[in-house]
Every structure is written in structure tokens, then in C-alpha cells.
Amino acid sequence: MADMIPVKERMKREQIPMREQSPNKRIANFKEVPLGYTREDAIKEAQRCLQCKNPKCMTGCPAEINIPLFIKYIVEEDFESAYLTILKTDALPAVTGRVCPQEEQCQKECVLKSTGKPIAIGRLERFVADWARKNHIHGKTDSVAKKDLKVAVVGSGPAGLSCAADLAKMGYHVTLFEALHKPGGVLVYGIPEFRLPKTIVEYEVNEIKKIGVQVITDYVVGATGSVEDLKKEFDAIFLANGAGAPRFMNIQGENMNDVYSANEFLTRSNLMKAYLFPEYDTPIKIGRKAATIGAGNVAMDSARTALRLGAEKSYIIYRRSRKEVPARAEEVHHAEEEGVVFNFLTLPVRVLGNKEGKVTGMECIKMELGEPDESGRRRPIPIEGSNFTLEVDMVIDAIGTMANPIIAKSAQGVEVNKWGYFKIDEKTRMTTCEGIFAGGDIVRGAATVISAVGDGKVAARSIATYLSSGKSLKKK
Amino acid sequence: MYQIIKKETLYQDIYAMWIKAPEIARTVQPGQFIILMTREEGERIPLTVADYDREKGLIYIVFQIVGKTTDELSSFKEGDYLYSFIGPLGKKSEIDYFGTVVLVGGGTGIACIHPIARNLKKAGNKVITIIGARTKKLIIMEKELRQVSDELIITTDDGSYGRKGFVTDALKEKLDHDNNIKKVWTIGPPIMMKVTTSLTKAYSVDTIVSLNTIMVDGTGMCGSCRVSIGGETKFVCTDGPEFDGQLVDWDGFMNRIGRYKKEEKESWNHHKNQEEC
Ligand SMILES: Cc1cc2nc3c(=O)[nH]c(=O)nc-3n(C[C@H](O)[C@H](O)[C@H](O)COP(=O)(O)OP(=O)(O)OC[C@H]3O[C@@H](n4cnc5c(N)ncnc54)[C@H](O)[C@@H]3O)c2cc1C
Ligand SMILES: Cc1cc2nc3c(=O)[nH]c(=O)nc-3n(C[C@H](O)[C@H](O)[C@H](O)COP(=O)(O)OP(=O)(O)OC[C@H]3O[C@@H](n4cnc5c(N)ncnc54)[C@H](O)[C@@H]3O)c2cc1C
Numbered sequence: 207m208a209d210m211i212p213v214k215e216r217m218k219r220e221q222i223p224m225r226e227q228s229p230n231k232r233i234a235n236f237k238e239v240p241l242g243y244t245r246e247d248a249i250k251e252a253q254r255c256l257q258c259k260n261p262k263c264m265t266g267c268p269a270e271i272n273i274p275l276f277i278k279y280i281v282e283e284d285f286e287s288a289y290l291t292i293l294k295t296d297a298l299p300a301v302t303g304r305v306c307p308q309e310e311q312c313q314k315e316c317v318l319k320s321t322g323k324p325i326a327i328g329r330l331e332r333f334v335a336d337w338a339r340k341n342h343i344h345g346k347t348d349s350v351a352k353k354d355l356k357v358a359v360v361g362s363g364p365a366g367l368s369c370a371a372d373l374a375k376m377g378y379h380v381t382l383f384e385a386l387h388k389p390g391g392v393l394v395y396g397i398p399e400f401r402l403p404k405t406i407v408e409y410e411v412n413e414i415k416k417i418g419v420q421v422i423t424d425y426v427v428g429a430t431g432s433v434e435d436l437k438k439e440f441d442a443i444f445l446a447n448g449a450g451a452p453r454f455m456n457i458q459g460e461n462m463n464d465v466y467s468a469n470e471f472l473t474r475s476n477l478m479k480a481y482l483f484p485e486y487d488t489p490i491k492i493g494r495k496a497a498t499i500g501a502g503n504v505a506m507d508s509a510r511t512a513l514r515l516g517a518e519k520s521y522i523i524y525r526r527s528r529k530e531v532p533a534r535a536e537e538v539h540h541a542e543e544e545g546v547v548f549n550f551l552t553l554p555v556r557v558l559g560n561k562e563g564k565v566t567g568m569e570c571i572k573m574e575l576g577e578p579d580e581s582g583r584r585r586p587i588p589i590e591g592s593n594f595t596l597e598v599d600m601v602i603d604a605i606g607t608m609a610n611p612i613i614a615k616s617a618q619g620v621e622v623n624k625w626g627y628f629k630i631d632e633k634t635r636m637t638t639c640e641g642i643f644a645g646g647d648i649v650r651g652a653a654t655v656i657s658a659v660g661d662g663k664v665a666a667r668s669i670a671t672y673l674s675s676g677k678s679l680k681k682k
Numbered sequence: 683m684y685q686i687i688k689k690e691t692l693y694q695d696i697y698a699m700w701i702k703a704p705e706i707a708r709t710v711q712p713g714q715f716i717i718l719m720t721r722e723e724g725e726r727i728p729l730t731v732a733d734y735d736r737e738k739g740l741i742y743i744v745f746q747i748v749g750k751t752t753d754e755l756s757s758f759k760e761g762d763y764l765y766s767f768i769g770p771l772g773k774k775s776e777i778d779y780f781g782t783v784v785l786v787g788g789g790t791g792i793a794c795i796h797p798i799a800r801n802l803k804k805a806g807n808k809v810i811t812i813i814g815a816r817t818k819k820l821i822i823m824e825k826e827l828r829q830v831s832d833e834l835i836i837t838t839d840d841g842s843y844g845r846k847g848f849v850t851d852a853l854k855e856k857l858d859h860d861n862n863i864k865k866v867w868t869i870g871p872p873i874m875m876k877v878t879t880s881l882t883k884a885y886s887v888d889t890i891v892s893l894n895t896i897m898v899d900g901t902g903m904c905g906s907c908r909v910s911i912g913g914e915t916k917f918v919c920t921d922g923p924e925f926d927g928q929l930v931d932w933d934g935f936m937n938r939i940g941r942y943k944k945e946e947k948e949s950w951n952h953h954k955n956q957e958e959c
């Protein structure tokens with residue numbers, strides 16, 4: 207067992223860095239970029255935690271993890287207890303430990319933030335989850351007595367998974383419906399292998415199955431069966447179908463062969479494993495020069511995937527400046543290290559191509575920043591006459607996603623707002639139809655894994671309250 | 683897992699299968715399709731629902747070997763299971779009373795027009811069906827289509843069966859002689875649908891086509907299937923697969939279905955090499 211070190215020592219010690227694959231090596235493979243903490247790293251980092259009586263860090267964690275407690279167990283080298291502490295409230299620790307924007311969440315609230323050295327909570331969480339997986343430590347499955355009530359969860363992204371896990375732990379019968387052939391949502395089809403290995407997602411989903419959640423894949427709610435069908439069979443429903451419809455720029459040439467939505471590009475590569483073509487059957491185009499439009503996490507993932515698939519040049523095209531980039535700083539840093547070239551203040555105006563539908567270039571216009579707009583960011587304005595052509599042979603649109611109306615169309619009484627997202631009661635997460643709840647991206651618009659996990663948890667509690675009061679969709 | 687209950691060889695490289703999928707059979711409508719995967723490493727391919735049996739919970743698919751996945755599917759036997767089978771996807775055909783309608787089918791499109799013809803007949807329409815192929819042996823589902831059509835015309839390119847010529851020749855003749863034709867459906871190879879559409883345009887007859895773009899999810903998530911319809915980008919999987927043929931950007935559509943020619947060939951060679959090992 208490692209020692210608690212004196213507070214003065216703790217304050218002096220620097221944040222323990224995480225080892226990474228070197229950039230020149232990693233752009234030739236799809237293996238994970240950060241390699242994780244070693245046991246020693248984890249203990250050293252954990253020792254820095256001040257074990258606050260009033261832990262501010264916890265206010266930043268929608269997964270409600272008891273952060274100081276699990277960190278204390280790391281110092282004590284009792285990794286099993288650390289794991290069980292996290293698992294109590296977060297059903298996806300290896301996932302959140304990797305892709306949660308920690309610097310905006312728990313670590314932003316950590317009292318050590320002001321010193322520039324907040325505790326690397328996410329890295330510790332990841333270490334614990336990875337340790338438990340390697341050492342075959344599982345959560346307890348002998349949960350409370352089964353209740354005679356059934357809940358349907360639609361969509362198996364982080365919102366659906368966390369809601370399903372929490373409800374199963376409370377004893378409800380939970381059935382999770384997923385349109386694709388694999389559960390996980392964006393975790394399996396969107397976020398690339400080099401940031402979130404798919405075996406890890408599969409492992410954590412399996413752990414959730416073990417606590418009693420029944421997962422039905424290949425089931426498109428709104429097509430295979432409607433929400434109305436589910437109402438007849440289930441006592442409550444949680445809708446967590448994400449905001450999965452791609453947005454296009456609506457510029458000339460955008461339907462040419464080598465223009466992808468980020469959703470298509472990443473789904474082919476991640477879910478369908480096109481990076482292993484022809485061992486896996488799904489093909490993907492490998493351009494020489496790829497342009498990704500947008501600068502969010504999705505754009506970084508696309509540009510970095512293009513490099514790994516063999517593109518010689520991978521550009522990011524963004525209409526605002528570096529300051530406004532929405533992606534996590536770490537992702538931008540990784541992309542730059544790997545050689546992704548950023549074109550700021552640039553707006554594509556049309557895609558150029560030949561008669562066979564092959565892309566030969568993209569015409570862009572330079573932008574300058576004007577007055578702030580509604581979002582508070584300075585509005586980009588085209589500079590007249592600054593058009594130029596960028597020579598590229600593939601284009602990836604990563605300018606965002608929107609609601610897919612397929613479920614809303616099949617649900618009576620469930621209202622949506624003008625963007626197609628479900629209207630909910632902020633406190634209970636109930637939609638305008640009593641007994642039907644919603645959360646995650648289909649309520650917030652494209653957001654984060656951790657906010658989806660949080661929504662799932664709040665909804666689970668609310669569903670339990672609804673059902674405990676004797677109400678049910680079947681009785682309506 | 684989805685079991686293959688019955689398998690038939692309709693002709694050399696055209697096969698049909700009845701698949702156990704009760705959830706899909708419960709709600710499927712004519713014009714809709716499914717997406718299947720043979721195994722976990724496989725590709726997701728769309729196939730039209732050529733028939734269904736709601737009571738037995740079965741879906742009928744008809745497919746032609748054109749590449750790796752269809753070749754592999756043809757090697758599956760009765761009793762085997764498919765890894766994935768998703769549907770029903772897409773919008774259903776607009777079945778209504780129109781008067782006289784003509785259904786034009788080519789290749790595996792012949793199978794796809796069958797449930798549409800049956801339901802149009804049920805809705806009281808006079809159904810004229812025209813099916814065509816290169817040669818006699820490629821004519822499939824003749825018996826089934828005869829049952830649901832008031833008139834069935836068969837054409838073969840080589841004249842080995844029915845009339846010699848193309849389906850469009852037969853259609854033109856019909857249009858010349860019968861000005862009661864209210865609507866035409868044409869499903870088959872892209873070039874056949876394009877030519878049919880330009881023919882009916884001259885007669886101002888509404889024409890529905892079913893587009894077979896390259897898909898991934900089939901639920902509106904990826905945009906792989908997008909095509910320009912009347913100047914607007916539409917997703918074939920959710921807005922279609924049936925569209926007003928006069929509005930389709932045929933050149934754009936034909937380009938996009940050839941998107942992976944090189945990779946498809948590579949996949950085929952890899953597949954054949956493995957079979958030999
Ligand atoms: C490429 C990419 C990278 C990202 N990187 C990060 C990151 O680093 N950190 C971070 O915090 N966030 C990241 N995000 C955002 C984050 O992934 C999402 O906010 C989060 O996944 C939303 O969770 P969800 O459960 O609401 O929906 P989703 O994860 O979208 O899951 C919804 C599920 O519902 C299924 N579904 C949809 N319609 C139906 C239907 N009709 N019937 C049945 N099932 C249906 C879908 O197939 C899907 O599996 C990223 C997103 C993308 C696309
Ligand atoms: C809505 C719809 C309904 C269809 N119905 C039928 C049917 O009833 N019977 C039938 O035989 N075929 C049908 N098709 C076409 C069928 O999906 C393709 O023949 C099949 O995907 C080819 O796969 P492959 O691996 O054998 O060939 P590949 O070598 O992959 O491709 C050969 C050709 O098939 C097309 N194709 C390839 N991949 C896809 C894909 N993922 N989605 C769509 N087309 C693709 C391309 O035009 C390609 O050039 C339909 C397609 C669509 C979109």
C-alpha cells in the first residue's frame with residue numbers, strides 16, 4: 207500500500223503525464239494513441255489528490271462518481287474497490303475515462319485547477335477500468351429483487367446504456383432496442399479505434415448485459431416496430447436515439463463520388479472496419495489529399511482517420527479562427543502532431559470534379575471576423591475576390607448532425623421543437639407524452655458522452671419515480 | 683440470427699430465399715427493402731422485399747450474384763443463419779386506384795414489382811406487366827406475375843421467348859394504343875429505368891422508379907445513398923427508394939453507384955482467392 211504524502215509534497219508534485227504512441231508511428235496504425243498510466247504513474251498521480259472534505263470535482267461529474275474515494279483506493283493500491291466505487295454510478299468507466307472532456311468537467315472544478323495542475327481524474331479512471339478488465343473484476347450482479355415492470359430503452363449510445371444499467375440495478379426488466387447490428391451508438395460507429403478501442407466498448411456493454419439488460423439489435427424503432435407498439439408492451443420508455451442525421455453544406459458538387467459525410471466516412475471505418483478491407487468487406491475511398499470541413503471532435507477524427515487510411519495530405523477547413531475551434535484541445539494537438547494541416551478562416555464554396563464524378567479540387571473563399579453573432583463568437587464574413595482552389599481528391603463534411611425524424615414520426619403525443627429534438631421537462635426528462643422520457647443528443651443536439659450518461663441517469667431515477675407511483679404506459 | 687427457411691435457384695446466378703423475420707413480416711409493405719449481413723465481417727447490403735408471409739413470419743428476397751456479398755449469400759443453405767437482417771426500410775409504394783397501370787421489370791427488378799403488382803390489382807387497377815431479360819432462362823417469376831396481372835408481356839433481347847426486343851419497345855406500343863395508362867412503375871437496371879422514364883416523358887405519364895444506390899445504415903444516418911431529385915438532395919433509404927423518375931438526376935445517380943468499382947473488384951478477387959485456399 208502506497209503512502210498518503212504530506213500536503214506540501216502534493217502541491218509540489220507535477221501532474222503525471224500519460225505516455226503516447228509517437229506521431230510518426232501511430233499514423234500508420236489504428237492502435238490507441240495514449241497508452242494509459244502504469245500502476246506507478248496512477249499511484250503517483252492519485253497521491254496528489256487533496257481528498258477534499260467538500261470535493262468540488264464531483265460537482266463537475268454528471269456520472270456522479272465519488273472521485274476522492276476512488277482516488278483514495280488507488281493510493282491504497284486497492285484497485286478493485288476503486289473500480290467498484292466508480293462502477294456504482296458509471297456503467298462505462300473505460301469509455302468515460304477516455305473520451306469524457308475531463309478538462310471541461312470534473313477537472314475544471316478540482317480545487318487544484320487554479321494551480322494549473324488539476325488531478326488527472328479521467329486518466330485515473332481509465333487506469334482503474336483497464337486494470338479491472340485485465341484482472342477480470344466484475345460488478346455485483348446479485349442486485350435487488352426483480353420488479354414486475356418493463357422499460358424499453360431506444361438507442362444504445364451512452365445515454366441509453368447508462369439509463370438501462372441504472373434501471374436494471376433497481377430491479378426493472380429493461381430491453382434495449384438498437385437499429386444497428388452492434389450496440390454502442392457513436393462509441394462504436396463514430397469515435398475511431400485509435401481513441402476508443404471497440405473491444406473495450408463491447409466489454410462494457412457485455413458487463414451491462416450481465417446485470418440483466420436485454421439488448422435487441424437490428425431493430426429500428428419507427429420501422430421494425432413503432433413507439434405505439436412499444437407502449438402496449440412496456441410500462442415506460444426512454445428515447446435515446448441520438449442526433450444521427452448528417453448535415454451537408456448544400457454547395458455545388460457535393461453529391462460527387464468522393465464527398466462523404468463524416469458519419470458515412472467514420473461508420474465505414476469504425477463500425478464496418480473498412481480500415482481492414484478486404485478482410486472486412488466494406489470498402490472506403492482512400493484519397494491522396496483529403497479536405498475535412500469543420501473543426502469539432504468529429505472533424506479531428508475524420509482528418510486523422512484519413513491520414514491513417516493513407517492520405518498524404520489531410521486538411522481541416524474551418525471558417526472561423528483557431529480561437530473558436532470547438533474540438534478538445536487535446537484532439538487538436540494530436541491532429542497537429544500527426545501532420546493535419548489547418549486552414550482557418552476558409553469557407554468552401556463548391557466542390558470541383560470531372561465527368562466521372564471524381565473530385566479534383568475545392569473552391570474556397572477567405573474569411574475575416576466581424577462583429578459577434580448570437581453565439582457570442584465573431585461572425586465570419588467572406589472577403590470578396592479572395593477565392594482560391596485547393597487541390598484535393600476527397601472531401602469529408604463534418605459540419606454537424608441533426609435529429610433523424612424516424613422515431614418522432616412514429617410516436618403520438620411526443621412533441622419536438624423546431625430542430626426536431628424532443629421537448630422535455632428539464633427536471634424529470636419526461637417528454638410531452640406521460641411515461642415517455644428522453645435524453646442525450648436527441649434532446650440537446652450533438653453534445654458529449656458524459657452529458658448523455660448524465661441524462662440517462664437522471665431519466666432512470668425519474669422513470670423509477672413514475673413507476674413507483676403506480677403509473678404505467680399500459681394503464682393509460 | 684435469422685434463419686434461411688427455403689432457398690431456390692431461379693436461374694444460374696439468380697437465387698431466392700425465404701428468411702424467418704417475424705417482426706419485419708408483421709409490418710412490411712410493398713416497395714420496402716431490408717438490409718442484411720451474411721456475417722460479422724460482411725457488408726450491409728440492401729435487397730427489396732419481393733414477397734412476405736405475415737402469418738408464418740417470412741420474408742422473400744430475390745438476388746443476383748453481382749459481387750462478393752451476393753456470391754457469398756448464394757452459398758448459404760437452408761437452415762443456415764444470417765448475421766443481420768434489418769427492416770422494413772424505406773417508404774412503401776403508393777398503392778391506390780389509378781385506373782390502368784403498367785409495371786415494367788428487368789433483372790431482379792422483376793421480383794421487386796411482384797408485391798406492387800399484387801397490391802395494385804387488389805386496389806382495383808387494370809395491371810399490365812411487362813418483363814424482360816436477355817434470354818428466356820433469365821425470365822423469373824412468370825407464373826406469380828401472371829396471377830396478379832391482367833396482361834403479361836414478356837420480351838427477350840434474343841427473341842428466345844415472348845417478343846424479341848426490349849421492354850421499352852413493348853411499353854411504347856402500349857402507350858401508343860392505350861391512352862388510359864395513368865401510371866408506370868419501372869424497376870430494374872439503372873439504364874432500363876432511365877430509358878423507360880425518358881420514353882414515358884414524351885407521353886406525359888407519371889413514372890415511378892426504385893433507385894438502388896449504395897447504402898450503409900439504411901436509416902438516414904450516413905448519406906451514402908443520397909441522390910439529387912428535382913435539384914434537391916434526397917436520401918434513397920428514407921425518402922425513397924421510389925421516386926418520380928422524371929426528377930431523378932440520372933447521371934449523378936449512375937456515377938454514385940459506380941463509386942467503389944475498384945474496391946469491389948479487389949474484394950471479389952480476395953474472396954475468390956480465399957475460396958481456393
Ligand atoms: C466522431 C465523433 C466523435 C466524438 N467525440 C467525442 C468525445 O471525444 N467526447 C465526447 O464527450 N463526445 C464526443 N462525441 C459526442 C458523443 O459521442 C455524443 O454526444 C454521444 O454519443 C451522444 O449519446 P446518445 O446516447 O445521446 O446518442 P448516440 O451515441 O448517437 O446513440 C444513439 C443510438 O440510437 C440508435 N438509434 C437511432 N435511431 C434509432 C431507432 N429508430 N431505433 C433504434 N435505435 C436507434 C443509433 O443507432 C445509436 O446507436 C463525438 C461524436 C462523434 C460523432
Ligand atoms: C433499395 C435497394 C433494393 C435492392 N434490391 C435488390 C434486389 O431485390 N435484388 C438484387 O439482386 N439486388 C438488389 N439491390 C442491389 C444490391 O444491394 C446489390 O446488388 C448488392 O449490394 C451487391 O453487393 P455485392 O457485394 O454482391 O457486390 P459488389 O461487388 O459490392 O457490388 C456490385 C454492384 O452492386 C452495387 N452495390 C454495391 N454495394 C452496395 C450497397 N451496399 N448497397 C447497394 N448497392 C450496392 C453497386 O452498384 C456495385 O457496382 C438493391 C439495392 C437497393 C439500394
Ligand code: SF4
Pocket residue numbers: 266267268269270271273296302303306307308311312313327328331656
Ligand atoms: S466521468 Fe468524466 S466527469 Fe466524471 S469523473 Fe470521469 S472524467 Fe470526470
Ligand code: SF4
Pocket residue numbers: 254255256257258261262263264273274315316317318325327
Ligand atoms: S477537488 Fe481535486 S483535489 Fe479535491 S478531491 Fe477532487 S480531485 Fe481531489
Ligand code: FES
Pocket residue numbers: 896897898899900901902903904905906907908917918919920
Ligand atoms: S444508407 Fe445511410 S443514409 Fe441512406
